[in-house]
Amino acid sequence: MRVAILGATGAVGRTMLQVLEERGFPADEVQPLASARSAGTTLRWRGRDWTVRMPGPGAFLGCELALFSAGAARSREWGPRAAAEGALVVDNSSAWRMDPAVPLVVPEVNGAALRERPLGIIANPNCATIQLVLPLAALHQAAGLTRVLVTTFQSVSGAGHRGETALDAELAGGHSPDTPFPGPIAGNVIPWIGPRGADGWNEEERKVREETRKILELPELRVAATCVRVPVRVGHSIAATVELARPLAPAAARAALQAWPGISAPDTGADPLPRDVAGTDLVQIGHLRADPDDPRVLHLWIVADNLRKGAATNAVQIAERLVEPAGGRP
């Protein structure tokens, strides 16, 4: 099996190659694809060097799978072409996520949605949304979700290599002219991720709302997010308030979370911190407590590695389901 990786030299693309190798994904070959700037360089995978090429006609022929993480514009351009050349596309950009013909999947939550993929394209959700929907699904099953309010603390790697470069430059006393942030990020926090709409909501906040509703299949769910960039290298954190249809004590909530695949919610009293979860694949929960005024409301802290579970690992988990014998290829 041959797997193409579009955007292979980016922060998520490199992590995809790493996760494919770590998990023993049943591929024999990879085809790294990237822009002209990287074409001709090589990437290491399973002890071999693989030459990076630019995507072009025929680039996906012979590839059963294509993992994309090169931005929405390239996904719109190359998604249908890769599918036409026979590759199943797992796309990490926002290009296809809200298309009704494209499943938007977190395998532990709505893996069954992978069965219907008429375009041959599957979307990987927004990084903050992935780590949010796992505990939401567990709590919904336990007591019925009615409303979700979140504030995110999103690491600079969520903005790719440029984000990490900007933080490094500022910590060294300089400034990156190519920064993706609207102000200094070192020693700062910035409530602006993505362009702001006329209604005052930022694109990232809109994604968290819309994608959460789609993945959970709760199209009317009340969801509001405030998305904030923080000077953390890797690891997104979320402070969440969850309103439920029925009362749910913290101990019962913790049991429901612990029983859900992909979640770690130990009762240690120590909260997961982004610096500790970087490099891991579980969504980690802490600071779980009951609202002082309403037993149907819980507050919790949700941390995950945004490059791994928030992007590459989730995409590879989707790919694993697609190639499972039971999953059935089209």
Add this chain to the structure above:
Amino acid sequence: MRVAILGATGAVGRTMLQVLEERGFPADEVQPLASARSAGTTLRWRGRDWTVRMPGPGAFLGCELALFSAGAARSREWGPRAAAEGALVVDNSSAWRMDPAVPLVVPEVNGAALRERPLGIIANPNCATIQLVLPLAALHQAAGLTRVLVTTFQSVSGAGHRGETALDAELAGGHSPDTPFPGPIAGNVIPWIGPRGADGWNEEERKVREETRKILELPELRVAATCVRVPVRVGHSIAATVELARPLAPAAARAALQAWPGISAPDTGADPLPRDVAGTDLVQIGHLRADPDDPRVLHLWIVADNLRKGAATNAVQIAERLVEPAGGRP
């Protein structure tokens, strides 16, 4: 007039001296007081050096006012003694805040509460609470508050010099053995400020709830906070969700905020960031928007300098009211 400053060498104490000088406070002399470690050193104020002493019997005699910022234990010890020696005490610690006989005051919100001070002690609220209650008061007047949900992004200077030293040491690649934080703070965010109770709530979160209710004189108000330390030097930020009794459009909310003393809420589209507000005295509001599901719910971003408006400036503003001719001394 002579003013004693207990904890004069701390982060807030030094800022108190600076703010007294900047605002032309009508004092002729200051008496800096601190622990044995600092006694005998001098502090500059109005072009003169003032010798730091340790507090002891008689230390407050001849002082009309005493501003305290030396922690709750010292405030409990020295508050009643300073009052007995004739000084009106403005205390920045948590020691007296919830005492029914002690007014807890943000002058722009409940300055009238200063009239009744049977112990001769007035409490300065928690730093995050001060910047929160200004916009809450404005929105309450406009449409009636019913519920407040906040997530804070609190700077290391909120933990005093030790907090700043810990961040500096870590940014330099080291570690401060005296760190007040339960984990590394550089490149991290930590949802733990103050000891955690058996119910899972941290002390800072409890303070925000209880003090907000007391200052706004809304003892039943639903308030829930998640308080998080972030690697910012000075400047606390708050993401707030405010539920109101009546619908309030963002434009009307902004007008109410702009009309309130002590608030800046310009309609520029650019949000206030903690690095920009450090050194200023206004509470700055941005990212104001209507909830997508309920016109009685607003979301906003609130930033202020935690050492100034969140501590020293608010204490000096209280002191100004106390010495105003119309305020009347007891």
